[in-house]
Amino acid sequence: MMSDVPATHEDDGFEPLEILTLPLDAWHRAKGGRMVEFAGYHMPVQYEGIMAEHLWTRENAGLFDVSHMGQLSITGDNVATALEALMPAAIADAPMNKARYSLLLNDEGGVLDDLMLTPQAADRIYMVVNGATKYDDVAHMIEHLPDDVTLNMMEDHALLAVQGPKAVEAVARLVPGVEALTFMQAGAFEWNGHDLWISRSGYTGEDGVEMSVPAEAVEAFAEALVAQPEIKPIGLGARDSLRLEAGLPLYGHDLDPAITPVQADLGFALFKRRREAADFPGAARILAERENGPATKRVGLLVDGRQPVREGADVVDASGTVVGRVTSGGFAPSVGAPIAMAYVPLADAAPGTVVTLSQRGKAHRATVTAMPFVPHRYVRGVK
Amino acid sequence: MSRYFTEDHEWIDVDGDTGTVGISDYAQGQLGDIVFVEVPDAGRSLSKGDEAAVVESVKAASDVYSPVSGTVLEGNPALVDEPALVNSDPEGEGWFFKLTLSDVSELDALMDETAYAAFVAKL
Numbered sequence: 127m128m129s130d131v132p133a134t135h136e137d138d139g140f141e142p143l144e145i146l147t148l149p150l151d152a153w154h155r156a157k158g159g160r161m162v163e164f165a166g167y168h169m170p171v172q173y174e175g176i177m178a179e180h181l182w183t184r185e186n187a188g189l190f191d192v193s194h195m196g197q198l199s200i201t202g203d204n205v206a207t208a209l210e211a212l213m214p215a216a217i218a219d220a221p222m223n224k225a226r227y228s229l230l231l232n233d234e235g236g237v238l239d240d241l242m243l244t245p246q247a248a249d250r251i252y253m254v255v256n257g258a259t260k261y262d263d264v265a266h267m268i269e270h271l272p273d274d275v276t277l278n279m280m281e282d283h284a285l286l287a288v289q290g291p292k293a294v295e296a297v298a299r300l301v302p303g304v305e306a307l308t309f310m311q312a313g314a315f316e317w318n319g320h321d322l323w324i325s326r327s328g329y330t331g332e333d334g335v336e337m338s339v340p341a342e343a344v345e346a347f348a349e350a351l352v353a354q355p356e357i358k359p360i361g362l363g364a365r366d367s368l369r370l371e372a373g374l375p376l377y378g379h380d381l382d383p384a385i386t387p388v389q390a391d392l393g394f395a396l397f398k399r400r401r402e403a404a405d406f407p408g409a410a411r412i413l414a415e416r417e418n419g420p421a422t423k424r425v426g427l428l429v430d431g432r433q434p435v436r437e438g439a440d441v442v443d444a445s446g447t448v449v450g451r452v453t454s455g456g457f458a459p460s461v462g463a464p465i466a467m468a469y470v471p472l473a474d475a476a477p478g479t480v481v482t483l484s485q486r487g488k489a490h491r492a493t494v495t496a497m498p499f500v501p502h503r504y505v506r507g508v509k
Numbered sequence: 510m511s512r513y514f515t516e517d518h519e520w521i522d523v524d525g526d527t528g529t530v531g532i533s534d535y536a537q538g539q540l541g542d543i544v545f546v547e548v549p550d551a552g553r554s555l556s557k558g559d560e561a562a563v564v565e566s567v568k569a570a571s572d573v574y575s576p577v578s579g580t581v582l583e584g585n586p587a588l589v590d591e592p593a594l595v596n597s598d599p600e601g602e603g604w605f606f607k608l609t610l611s612d613v614s615e616l617d618a619l620m621d622e623t624a625y626a627a628f629v630a631k632l
Contacts, residue, residue, distance in 0.1 A: 176567040177542035363541070363568055432592070433545045434565050457544035457567050464544075486570075 148193040149284045149341040153348055157359050165257035167194045169362055176363035180459040183330060183368060184500070187290035188360030189351050192329075196260025197283050197338055198253040200267075202275035205251050209243070212270055214387065214406040216397035220245050225310045225325050229387055229395050230255075230263060235408020235415075236383040237390065239263050240375070244312045244325060252312075252323060254285065254336070256377045284344035289334035289368070291503060292356035294326070297335055300350055304335055309504040317347060329365065331372025331502045370465060371458050373426055373497025379437055380424060380453040380467050388415040389469065391424045422450060423475040426497035429455070429464040429483070429490055439485035441470050450474070452483060460500050466492065512600075513576065513616055514625035520600060521576045526613060531604040532564065532573060532595065535629045540566040543595045548584025548606050555579060555608065557615050562605045564595065577615040579608035 146167050154161065159170030170191070172179060182188060202208065206217040215228035222245050230238040241255045241263075255263045260279070267277055288297050298305040301315050304324055312325035320343040328334040339347050351357050366376070375381050375390060386408065387395055393416060400406050404413055429435050434457045441450030455466030466483070474481055479494040510524045518536035522529045537543065545565040555561050555575040562573035562584070584606045587594055595603040610616075620628060 171568075172541065175542055180567075367567060433547070433563075434570070436570065457565070459542075459567070 148191065149344050150191045150193065150348055153345050154191065154359070157352075159359065159361060162362070164362055165194045167257070169194060170359070172361035172363045173359055176361070176367060177459050179358070179360045179364035180367050182358055183290045183332065183360055183364060184460050185291065186358070187288055187293040187296050187334070187354075187356040188330075188364070189348065189357050190287040190289065190360050190365055191284070191348070192257075192287055192336075192365075193284040193344070194257035195285055196253075196255040196257060196263065197280040197285055198255065198264070199278040199280055200251045200253060200275060201249055201278070202272075203249050204272070205249055205275050206245065208271050208275050209251060210400070210406070212267065212407065213241075214396045214400045214409075214412075215243065216399050217243065217245065217251070219399070222246065223312050225312055225327050227395055229381075229392065230266065231387075231407040231412075232383055233407050235386045235412040237377075237381045237385055237387065238266060238383055240377050240381055240392075242325070242327065246323075252338075258378055280338070282341050284339045284341050285336065286339055286344065286348065286351070287328050287330075287334060287336045288351060288357060289328045289330040289332045289360075290356070291333060293332065293334035294505070296354040296356040297337075297351070299354060300347075307335070309333075309506045317350075318343070320347070326505065329372070329374055330368040331374070331498055331500055331504075332368075333503055333505045366454075367456060367459055370454050370456060370467065371460055371498065371500040372502060373467075373499060375424065375467065376454060385424075385469075386412050386415055386420065388412055389420040389422055389424065419472050421472065422469045423472055424453070424467055425470055425475050425494045426499060427452075427455075427466040427468055427481070427483075427492040428461075428495045428499075429466055429492045431490065432457075432464065433490065434464040435466050435483050435485050435490050435492070439466075439483050439490075441468055441474075442482050442484045442489075444482075446484075448484075450481075452485075458499060465499050467497075468492075470494070511616075512622055513619035514622070514628075515574070515576045515619055516628065517574055519573060519576045520625075521616075521619070523610070523613075523616060526610045527582070527607060528577060528579065528610050529604050529607050530561070530573075530576060532599055533625070533629075534599045535632075537596050537599040537603070540564065540569065540571065542567045543592045546585075546588040546592045546595060546605070548588060549581045551581055551583050553581040555581065564592075564605075573605055575608070576619060577608075577610050578612055579610045582607040582609060 154170040307326040323338040439452040450470040547563040561575040
């Protein structure tokens with residue numbers, strides 16, 4: 127055995143000459159993390175086991191080191207308007223300290239990356255982009271942004287996420303005040319004299335926070351976090367199964383430069399003012415797809431039986447012709463069954479439609495289902 | 510009864526010309542949480558090295574190769590409903606299949622427990 131088909135996205139197409147280490151490298155190893163290469167870095171794929179870590183996060187809280195992601199501070203008098211030229215979000219009129227999801231688009235409307243941006247001041251935007259694409263993103267932005275916009279990669283900062291129903295109460299013990307944030311709200315905080323930037327957001331479907339931490343303080347902060355009884359360190363393996371259950375796409379797998387936001391079912395990222403002005407890259411194509419329907423669409427699939435159907439499997443029609451592809455898939459610990467995301471023809475995209483998947487010569491029956499697979503539990507406001 | 514191991518981390522217990530095949534404790538630890546196992550049907554003829562079974566963890570799918578040639582007597586029916594047996598008892602209740610060996614001399618090329626332990630220690 128051991129002819130492994132990797133399914134934890136250790137192959138994100140980014141192959142540096144040397145695998146780099148992140149500020150928590152030694153800490154992960156000391157905690158028993160099994161390290162793998164991911165997006166050019168040594169990262170923990172698991173500690174005690176993906177299943178246990180996944181379920182712990184859904185019931186308690188998990189600490190995720192996502193310091194491989196690109197944190198950018200983008201400044202300039204007209205930074206918001208300038209960034210609007212590259213993505214479909216409304217930024218110029220966005221409230222301060224409120225995170226927005228957006229998509230870096232190419233001229234054909236294809237997705238170069240997905241990202242979170244937060245206006246911190248009229249002339250400053252904080253942005254988090256994917257690790258495997260961060261250098262390409264920066265190159266793209268430098269090429270397309272005016273000279274008076276300055277882009278700073280915050281490589282002296284780590285990024286930690288604490289996710290789960292008990293995440294905020296546990297973090298609030300160390301950082302009083304975070305409990306006042308609501309979903310997608312962000313702000314400046316302090317821990318032991320170190321500045322933190324904290325957003326109530328994440329990539330698991332659970333409540334929680336994402337925290338930008340000075341690299342020199344991150345080991346002590348991580349240690350203080352896992353000293354809370356609710357919080358355990360969680361690896362990339364569970365991060366992937368959690369986000370899949372939450373219906374959240376993963377760049378390089380469910381999103382790529384050939385896919386448009388409408389195909390990816392990310393229409394919510396196309397802000398009304400921007401649609402009306404049709405002034406983002408690829409607007410003509412994207413708005414036509416929005417009007418007439420895309421040829422293919424990202425859907426969730428509940429797979430019959432127990433065998434996982436993973437990225438790379440085909441969607442086939444009755445005659446066996448390939449009509450779509452699975453872009454993420456695996457066993458969903460909280461669902462207790464295999465699930466997947468796939469691109470299927472629009473005619474097959476309605477929930478309840480039964481489709482056939484083909485993997486290593488074997489057919490699997492699957493049913494299109496609305497996502498998320500596990501309900502989101504974001505805290506949107508004080509009730 | 511003797512136990513032999515392959516470099517691909519299968520084990521085989523041999524009693525006369527009947528063998529029981531599984532994957533090693535090291536292998537299950539590397540794979541992590543096992544969520545699906547497909548075992549061969551009785552009567553299937555296997556050559557040494559053939560893909561005999563499939564094991565899937567949360568992370569990955571792997572093939573299990575037959576350590577020897579022979580004819581399958583039965584697949585372990587317990588693994589269909591409880592694939593996690595491979596994690597909890599890989600070298601016992603988590604066996605994959607039994608077969609009748611067609612050439613007992615093929616065992617000579619396999620490792621015994623001591624040699625396998627030394628092999629794993631170097632990985």
